[in-house]
Amino acid sequence: MSHSLIALVGNPNCGKTALFNQLTGSRQKVANYAGVTVERKEGRFTAPSGRLFKLLDLPGAYSLDATSPDEVVTRDICLGRLPGEAEPDLIVCVADATNLRLHLRFVLEVKRLGRPMVLALNMMDAARKRGIKIDREELQRQLGMDVIETVAIKAGGAQALVEHLDKTVDTQRAQPFDAEADPHAVVRGILAAAVSMPSATDAMDDRIDRVVLHPALGLAILAVVMFFIFQAVFSWAQPLMDGIDHGVSALGTWITSMMPDGLLRSLVGDGIFAGLGSVLVFLPQILILFFFILVLEESGYLPRAAFLLDRIMFKAGLTGRSFIPLLSSFACAIPGIMATRSIQDPRDRLTTILVAPLMTCSARLPVYTLLIAAFIPERTVWSLFNLQGIVLFVLYVAGIVSAFAVASFIKWMRKDKSEHALLMELPSYRMPSPRNIAIGLWERALIFLRRVTTIILSVTILLWFLSTFPAPPEGATLPAIDYSLAGRIGHLLQYVFAPIGFNWQICVALIPGLAAREVAVSALGTVYAMSGSDDAIAAQLGHTIAAQWPLATALSLLAWYVFAPQCMSTLAVIRRETNSWRTVATAATYLFSLAYLASLLTYQIARVLT
Amino acid sequence: MLFVLRIVNLSELSPFTFAVIDEVKATSVDDPIAKRLRELGFVNGEPVRIVARGPIGADPLLVQIGFTRFALRREEARRVCIHLAP
Numbered sequence: 001m002s003h004s005l006i007a008l009v010g011n012p013n014c015g016k017t018a019l020f021n022q023l024t025g026s027r028q029k030v031a032n033y034a035g036v037t038v039e040r041k042e043g044r045f046t047a048p049s050g051r052l053f054k055l056l057d058l059p060g061a062y063s064l065d066a067t068s069p070d071e072v073v074t075r076d077i078c079l080g081r082l083p084g085e086a087e088p089d090l091i092v093c094v095a096d097a098t099n100l101r102l103h104l105r106f107v108l109e110v111k112r113l114g115r116p117m118v119l120a121l122n123m124m125d126a127a128r129k130r131g132i133k134i135d136r137e138e139l140q141r142q143l144g145m146d147v148i149e150t151v152a153i154k155a156g157g158a159q160a161l162v163e164h165l166d167k168t169v170d171t172q173r174a175q176p177f178d179a180e181a182d183p184h185a186v187v188r189g190i191l192a193a194a195v196s197m198p199s200a201t202d203a204m205d206d207r208i209d210r211v212v213l214h215p216a217l218g219l220a221i222l223a224v225v226m227f228f229i230f231q232a233v234f235s236w237a238q239p240l241m242d243g244i245d246h247g248v249s250a251l252g253t254w255i256t257s258m259m260p261d262g263l264l265r266s267l268v269g270d271g272i273f274a275g276l277g278s279v280l281v282f283l284p285q286i287l288i289l290f291f292f293i294l295v296l297e298e299s300g301y302l303p304r305a306a307f308l309l310d311r312i313m314f315k316a317g318l319t320g321r322s323f324i325p326l327l328s329s330f331a332c333a334i335p336g337i338m339a340t341r342s343i344q345d346p347r348d349r350l351t352t353i354l355v356a357p358l359m360t361c362s363a364r365l366p367v368y369t370l371l372i373a374a375f376i377p378e379r380t381v382w383s384l385f386n387l388q389g390i391v392l393f394v395l396y397v398a399g400i401v402s403a404f405a406v407a408s409f410i411k412w413m414r415k416d417k418s419e420h421a422l423l424m425e426l427p428s429y430r431m432p433s434p435r436n437i438a439i440g441l442w443e444r445a446l447i448f449l450r451r452v453t454t455i456i457l458s459v460t461i462l463l464w465f466l467s468t469f470p471a472p473p474e475g476a477t478l479p480a481i482d483y484s485l486a487g488r489i490g491h492l493l494q495y496v497f498a499p500i501g502f503n504w505q506i507c508v509a510l511i512p513g514l515a516a517r518e519v520a521v522s523a524l525g526t527v528y529a530m531s532g533s534d535d536a537i538a539a540q541l542g543h544t545i546a547a548q549w550p551l552a553t554a555l556s557l558l559a560w561y562v563f564a565p566q567c568m569s570t571l572a573v574i575r576r577e578t579n580s581w582r583t584v585a586t587a588a589t590y591l592f593s594l595a596y597l598a599s600l601l602t603y604q605i606a607r608v609l610t
Numbered sequence: 611m612l613f614v615l616r617i618v619n620l621s622e623l624s625p626f627t628f629a630v631i632d633e634v635k636a637t638s639v640d641d642p643i644a645k646r647l648r649e650l651g652f653v654n655g656e657p658v659r660i661v662a663r664g665p666i667g668a669d670p671l672l673v674q675i676g677f678t679r680f681a682l683r684r685e686e687a688r689r690v691c692i693h694l695a696p
Contacts, residue, residue, distance in 0.1 A: 067646060099676075100677070101676035101678070102650065102676060197677075205679075209661065215665035219665050307672065311664050320670075320681075419685060419686075421642075421683075422682060423643070423647070
């Protein structure tokens with residue numbers, strides 16, 4: 001069936017995505033444009049007449065004179081120049097009615113293309129509330145194009161636009177206006193003729209910003225917000241995670257119980273279900289985290305947080321915008337690296353991606369807990385702190401400090417010393433809309449699940465293969481993994497890892513631990529020939545390693561886990577988000593080198609002291 | 611003797627003082643930041659005001675221009691030449 005292709009364009013923060021959600025509901029496809037990591041959002045809707053529309057939500061742009069990959073995509077699609085993308089039949093330019101001075105300039109720039117277009121005057125409700133009066137007829141006359149009022153966040157708020165599209169596509173070719181004229185002067189003229197506004201700003205915004213951006217109070221509020229998010233991510237998610245964990249392993253047991261004993265059963269049980277389960281458990285944390293990020297983003301608070309922290313982050317070679325990706329990385333580096341798309345400067349984005357794995361993700365916790373419980377005595381220090389808690393805290397701080405150090409180093413190394421711009425708009429505060437948040441969460445969940453089922457699954461199967469083949473010979477006395485390829489690699493690795501105090505058992509466990517960090521715990525259990533549930537293994541294992549490993553080895557392994565990229569999924573996501581194997585190689589090399597160095601120092605110093 | 615306090619660029623403007631933009635000066639022949647500032651509406655005759663400053667080193671600056679608020683680092687704000695509003 002034929003359909004009309006419509007492109008939504010507009011400045012960032014004009015409510016374009018909300019309008020897109022309003023028009024298409026959940027009938028959306030999110031992917032990347034070919035060859036770049038710019039998000040491509042496509043949706044469909046049917047008008048009352050039965051006409052079918054395909055809608056593209058183009059990345060927000062301040063100008064068609066592009067300065068970022070996002071803006072290049074927007075420009076090229078508007079011009080019909082992007083290979084593999086059809087030229088849109090109609091451009092719907094979205095402008096925030098409360099911010100016309102800025103947004104109309106872009107409207108004029110799009111108009112200059114001479115393509116069929118209409119203007120959607122969005123957020124009309126907010127404009128009315130502020131007493132801004134817009135003479136729509138006059139605006140239409142001045143602009144020489146149809147102007148439709150919309151309220152993207154209200155049900156039915158886009159109805160006028162749908163009706164308009166239904167009757168008029170392909171007839172609306174805007175008159176290209178005089179290219180010589182100064183667009184700012186033209187905008188001033190239009191505003192004087194068609195718009196009257198009582199005051200330039202929203203009194204509510206002023207009041208909130210005075211508190212939220214206050215030098216002392218603002219930072220305190222930010223700290224409280226972050227603390228609350230952390231609490232939520234780590235405590236609310238726990239029951240759900242346990243549920244998923246039990247659910248997946250029950251399903252795995254049920255399915256494998258119907259299969260004959262053999263290789264296939266081992267692949268399904270120990271490979272696919274164990275591997276998927278160990279990554280799927282992070283879904284609740286990721287969703288809770290993204291829920292907060294989406295709420296903060298929709299409300300307009302996120303750019304404020306970036307504003308407060310920009311100076312510190314900039315000193316370290318990052319930007320205020322790196323804050324959210326790095327915060328997300330405490331749950332898991334995968335969503336963190338995915339969130340770096342909001343960073344415009346490609347250099348800042350790359351640095352953020354490279355240091356994101358240094359944030360202590362929740363998959364390190366099982367390893368930390370095992371080692372701390374086994375080796376660090378439960379003792380009260382200065383009658384206030386718990387020694388085990390202090391060690392855990394130090395591990396978190398070590399990650400943060402090294403991230404800043406690495407970012408500074410990258411900044412120092414970089415040849416291109418040209419200025420990084422901040423130039424960040426702080427939008428008006430808005431009540432987050434549940435519908436937009438639900439759609440955003442749904443998208444995040446889909447992206448994560450797609451990744452789990454493709455990359456992570458294949459890595460898991462590969463690692464299962466390595467730790468299963470070849471099978472142990474007849475009458476073998478050692479655990480099966482010891483005879484496998486993984487076991488042999490582990491024994492070979494021991495030559496490399498002896499200086500940092502790892503015994504061969506640790507080396508063998510590190511290999512399956514590459515699928516996901518916490519798998520190392522169950523792998524150690526396998527190596528020490530233990531069986532039972534994960535919790536039972538962890539408990540037994542604690543006693544065994546406490547008796548067999550020197551303290552220096554345990555500390556060295558803790559240091560290793562602060563740095564080592566013991567997570568193939570993270571590397572796979574870096575590849576996806578940067579389109580570059582070189583970046584993956586850089587990340588893996590520097591992280592492994594840091595890990596080795598840190599463990600070497602820890603082991604050698606601890607050995608002298610103990 | 612009369613001292614006339616002359617403020618030349620946006621990075622020196624005190625908070626909540628009204629000023630008017632003269633122009634955006636490029637620091638090099640092809641200065642993308644200056645170009646972008648002009649596109650965002652930092653052009654001759656526009657009234658501006660600083661409404662907040664970052665907690666550390668009073669950087670970045672939050673600049674109100676028209677209906678919009680932009681966070682600019684001091685280095686970026688230095689390009690914007692202004693005079694105090696009468």
